[in-house]
Amino acid sequence: MAKIKTKARALDMLGRQQIAGIPTALSELFKNAHDAYADNVEVDFFRKENLLILRDDGLGMTADEFEERWLTIGTSSKLIDEDAIDKPVIDRNKTFRPIMGEKGIGRLSIAAIGPQVLVLTRAKRNDDLKPLVAAFVNWSLFTIPSLDLDDIDIPIRTINNGEFLSKSILDEMLTQARKNVDSLSHKISKTKISQINTQLSLFDFDPIIWERKLGGLKLSENGHGTHFIIKPTDEILIDDISPNESSRMTEQSSRLEKALLGFTNTMYSDSNPPIIARFRDYLEDGECIDRISESIFSHHKNSILQIIILRDILTNLVNSVAVSLFMEKNRSSMLSHGKAITNLLNVDHLK
């Protein structure tokens, strides 16, 4: 008898390598927030700190659910089989939401945004708030061909109910991650080890200070939901979220806007989406740009409307010129001219 083994790299192949880019990764994470009955999903990207924080105020995960669902490959919200693990939770106080998740790999797309993530999640079940769960994942380990899945330890903590993750507990988790990397020195090259240790030292983050700084959605006191803290972020992120010069001229959306339009249009094209997504981009000088604000979309709608009105005015003008010329002479040739010009102005794709 033999068994099928799984290399750590399988996880990278299923996640980061499958995803088309950061905007698609974000839309997968937004879908997960939707499925968790969140009202809000918010991204704050701080360019100066190379830090991205994605927060939702959904139902969160208990420690068991986090291990069974988030940390277990092959689980999916769509798997409602009699042999499957528990059904995905629903919020009975809210309108039923059709699940947007599909293949059970969406959560892995977070690795496309940056090489390591701190996950904080706090469940709300009925009216009960559960303890906060914190886990730290360095995805670079999952790109190393010599490692097996169970070579990698994920530091995880359950914090006393009502308390938040302190910097000292987070630092203990990072030390644990560093020890795990060092213990793999017989399987990984020295260069790779020092590269990962450098990444770990870049995760200089104080959860309490940042929670206060951000305001809004929180996991302390009576807050619940799931937060992801990514530091450093992948360098292509800036490119993906800002509309480039040529797209600005033609008023096209950035890749982020396109992916998110897809997210809201997927299931709620006729009605108001039950979740609001925001992306705040803090530039080096501190200025904050709202990358997916409503105004961007209505601005696009307005310009399309203006083109349609202009088209109608021109068509009317051409028609009336054609009619008056027709009255004077040469009826047939004038008609064909009028028609040709009208055709030219017929901007079909805007209809």
Ligand SMILES: Nc1ncnc2c1ncn2[C@@H]1O[C@H](COP(=O)(O)OP(=O)(O)O)[C@@H](O)[C@H]1O
């Ligand atoms: N933001 C979140 N809030 C609560 N649970 C989540 C969240 N993200 C992921 N999960 C849990 O992890 C599971 C796996 O997510 P994912 O890999 O995207 O697969 P799918 O969405 O297809 O189920 C979800 O079914 C859900 O139980």
Ligand SMILES: [Mg+2]
């Ligand atoms: Mg999903």
